[in-house]
Amino acid sequence: MPRVTxxxxxxxxxxxxxxxxxxxxxxxxxxxxxxxxxxxTVGLQQRFGKLRVQDTPLAEGLIAGMSxxxxxxxxxxxxxxxxxxxxxxxxxxxxxxxxxxxxxxxGRLTCPVVIRMPHGGGIHAPEHHSESLEVLLCHHAGLRVVxxxxxxxxxxxxxxxxxxxxxVLFLEPTRxxxxxxxxxxxxxxxxPLDRAQLLQQGDxxxxxxxxxxxxxxxxxxxxxxxxxxxxxLIDLTSLSPIDWDCILESVAHTGRLVxxxxxxxxxxxxxxxxxxxxxxxxxxxxxxxxxxxGYDTVMPYFAMERTYIPGVARIVEAVRNSMKG
Amino acid sequence: MKTVAEFxxxxxxxxxxxxxxxxPLPAFAGDPEQLLAMYRMMVLCRLFDTKAVNxxxxxxxxxYAPCTGHEATHVGVAAAMRAEDVAVPVYREYGTLLWxxxxxxxxxxxxxxxxxxxxxxxxxxxxxxxxxIGSQSPHAAGIAMAFKVRGQPRCAVCYIGDGGTSQGAFxxxxxxxxxxxxxxxxxxxxxxxxxxxxxxxxxxxxxxAQKGLGNGVPGVQVDGNDVLxxxxxxxxxxxxxxxxxxxxxxxxxxxxxxDHTTADDASRYRPAGELEAAWKLEPxxxxxxxxxARGLWDETRETQLRAxxxxxxxxxxxxxxxxxPAGTDAMFDHLYANPPAALEQQKAIARRFGGGEPH
Numbered sequence: 242m243p244r245v246t247x248x249x250x251x252x253x254x255x256x257x258x259x260x261x262x263x264x265x266x267x268x269x270x271x272x273x274x275x276x277x278x279x280x281x282t283v284g285l286q287q288r289f290g291k292l293r294v295q296d297t298p299l300a301e302g303l304i305a306g307m308s309x310x311x312x313x314x315x316x317x318x319x320x321x322x323x324x325x326x327x328x329x330x331x332x333x334x335x336x337x338x339x340x341x342x343x344x345x346x347x348g349r350l351t352c353p354v355v356i357r358m359p360h361g362g363g364i365h366a367p368e369h370h371s372e373s374l375e376v377l378l379c380h381h382a383g384l385r386v387v388x389x390x391x392x393x394x395x396x397x398x399x400x401x402x403x404x405x406x407x408x409v410l411f412l413e414p415t416r417x418x419x420x421x422x423x424x425x426x427x428x429x430x431x432x433p434l435d436r437a438q439l440l441q442q443g444d445x446x447x448x449x450x451x452x453x454x455x456x457x458x459x460x461x462x463x464x465x466x467x468x469x470x471x472x473x474l475i476d477l478t479s480l481s482p483i484d485w486d487c488i489l490e491s492v493a494h495t496g497r498l499v500x501x502x503x504x505x506x507x508x509x510x511x512x513x514x515x516x517x518x519x520x521x522x523x524x525x526x527x528x529x530x531x532x533x534x535g536y537d538t539v540m541p542y543f544a545m546e547r548t549y550i551p552g553v554a555r556i557v558e559a560v561r562n563s564m565k566g
Numbered sequence: 567m568k569t570v571a572e573f574x575x576x577x578x579x580x581x582x583x584x585x586x587x588x589x590p591l592p593a594f595a596g597d598p599e600q601l602l603a604m605y606r607m608m609v610l611c612r613l614f615d616t617k618a619v620n621x622x623x624x625x626x627x628x629x630y631a632p633c634t635g636h637e638a639t640h641v642g643v644a645a646a647m648r649a650e651d652v653a654v655p656v657y658r659e660y661g662t663l664l665w666x667x668x669x670x671x672x673x674x675x676x677x678x679x680x681x682x683x684x685x686x687x688x689x690x691x692x693x694x695x696x697x698x699i700g701s702q703s704p705h706a707a708g709i710a711m712a713f714k715v716r717g718q719p720r721c722a723v724c725y726i727g728d729g730g731t732s733q734g735a736f737x738x739x740x741x742x743x744x745x746x747x748x749x750x751x752x753x754x755x756x757x758x759x760x761x762x763x764x765x766x767x768x769x770x771x772x773x774x775a776q777k778g779l780g781n782g783v784p785g786v787q788v789d790g791n792d793v794l795x796x797x798x799x800x801x802x803x804x805x806x807x808x809x810x811x812x813x814x815x816x817x818x819x820x821x822x823x824x825d826h827t828t829a830d831d832a833s834r835y836r837p838a839g840e841l842e843a844a845w846k847l848e849p850x851x852x853x854x855x856x857x858x859a860r861g862l863w864d865e866t867r868e869t870q871l872r873a874x875x876x877x878x879x880x881x882x883x884x885x886x887x888x889x890x891p892a893g894t895d896a897m898f899d900h901l902y903a904n905p906p907a908a909l910e911q912q913k914a915i916a917r918r919f920g921g922g923e924p925h
């Protein structure tokens with residue numbers, strides 16, 4: 242059983258998918274000989290050839306657009322956008338065509354595409370390399386948005402995404418790429434999509450987070466445990482659709498909810514979660530829902546990125562406030 | 567300074583505006599059946615278009631994009647394609663998709679506001695109409711890439727307008743097609759106008775055919791009102807693509823004899839006299855004159871054809887008007903192969919409130 246990082250888990254899943262299914266094609270900028278700027282595709286072109294692991298021209302809109310044409314012919318395209326900040330040129334294709342092709346042809350043409358991209362900051366990267374733009378994707382019907390939090394989740398969910406007959410946007414937490422290792426079985430078994438993961442049980446407060454923020458959220462839960470505050474920790478994992486049953490069940494148990502995300506606060510995914518819990522479980526709540534999020538600022542250049550990204554202390558304070566409610 | 571690269575754009579024309587051949591004709595022009603099939607389709611398109619505009623004017627169709635004037639281009643392109651090729655249209659290339667088996671009922675269903683019109687029963691792999699300008703270009707490159715990956719001798723044909731070539735997506739796609747030597751042909755239908763902006767204001771380029779050159783893709787211009795010329799140029803481009811020799815950009819120069827859509831009024835911006843002059847060059851007249859000169863056509867056959875077309879068009883109108891409404895579930899049922907659970911709740915609400923308030 243290999244002990245791998247999250248980015249190595251992605252590489253294993255891609256290799257497995259390419260080996261198992263001749264229709265799988267990997268495309269993107271520098272994904273070939275270079276193996277991708279984070280090395281997620283390292284070794285794949287050497288093993289599977291230049292037609293199945295393709296370097297594309299440097300144009301994100303093209304990468305998304307050509308994926309649609311390829312997928313309409315039955316190929317299963319796994320495209321890489323090098324950083325989430327470069328998603329914007331691809332959004333036209335994703336929103337206008339990839340998300341809609343099945344619907345507007347009444348199922349005649351479909352888009353089995355996975356678009357992988359690094360998500361979030363914290364790695365001292367240049368400007369535009371540290372964005373958390375999940376809500377831009379979650380707003381569109383026809384897409385799924387997944388954000389794995391562990392090497393095993395990255396492996397199993399990427400396989401599931403590639404096998405899904407519709408587009409999946411696969412957000413890879415940049416900060417977690419090499420943070421931790423985990424034993425995973427490279428057995429080709431996919432994990433179910435559309436599900437959140439209950440990472441830790443607790444009685445006092447539900448913490449919902451995803452991606453790299455799970456790291457700080459977990460640390461906050463450990464600190465709060467020393468204060469005898471029991472945190473139930475949910476890795477949302479599926480950002481669209483959201484696994485409401487998992488959240489509502491936990492809130493029914495704890496009566497308190499704190500949502501932690503790196504993306505900006507206003508109209509962030511936390512707002513959607515808070516609103517739905519208010520609609521469906523207001524009477525379960527013992528305290529107002531708290532959100533711990535990035536600020537409504539531009540994601541700063543790296544000198545200030547740790548000011549922007551919610552830290553453990555902010556999460557701990559929000560939970561303590563929730564306990565007072 | 568020495569010259570390190572040189573380029574030229576050729577122009578093809580086989581029939582002049584009077585229908586007289588400008589020189590020797592290609593082999594297909596010796597086959598009366600093929601000539602007549604192309605002319606019949608051009609006439610059907612013209613009559614269908616006229617009917618569709620009338621349906622819109624009488625409130626029976628939504629905004630409609632007419633094709634009058636483009637028939638030679640649309641039919642010439644289709645006649646050069648093989649059934650197994652894939653067409654990637656904009657939104658007015660009825661001559662191409664009708665030739666490929668899309669029905670008039672499907673086209674009318676679409677413009678009546680119903681996505682079922684995109685579920686082509688016959689040409690299952692052709693792309694649906696594309697509204698965001700230029701955004702279809704990378705789809706065609708991707709389709710061609712799939713053919714290359716699988717080693718299939720098939721081609722993609724992508725339409726774009728003169729205005730559409732200003733979009734980055736077009737250049738990104740042509741660049742990829744060139745770099746990867748993809749089996750795709752980009753057909754720029756230069757009809758003179760992008761809604762109200764004339765082609766000469768769209769770009770400083772002398773021709774639209776040269777829009778491929780900067781991306782290493784050869785270009786050729788053809789008289790888009792000359793169905794024989796269009797077909798010949800397309801046959802050559804498709805043969806090149808099929809042989810693995812890469813993409814071509816074809817500029818078909820024609821004229822939009824209609825408004826941009828039924829929501830447009832070209833009299834606001836089109837100079838007086840231009841339309842009248844363009845009608846003298848339109849494609850049906852010269853094709854008919856050519857056929858008559860060869861003894862393949864006469865007034866009796868014309869009258870008979872028009873009557874047949876009218877009957878078919880009336881049947882198509884009955885087809886879309888007689889179609890039962892899709893029902894509210896249709897809004898939800900085609901979003902995903904495996905729909906998320908939460909959508910079911912919204913579907914139930916839509917069912918309860920039905921088709922909404924009249925407006």
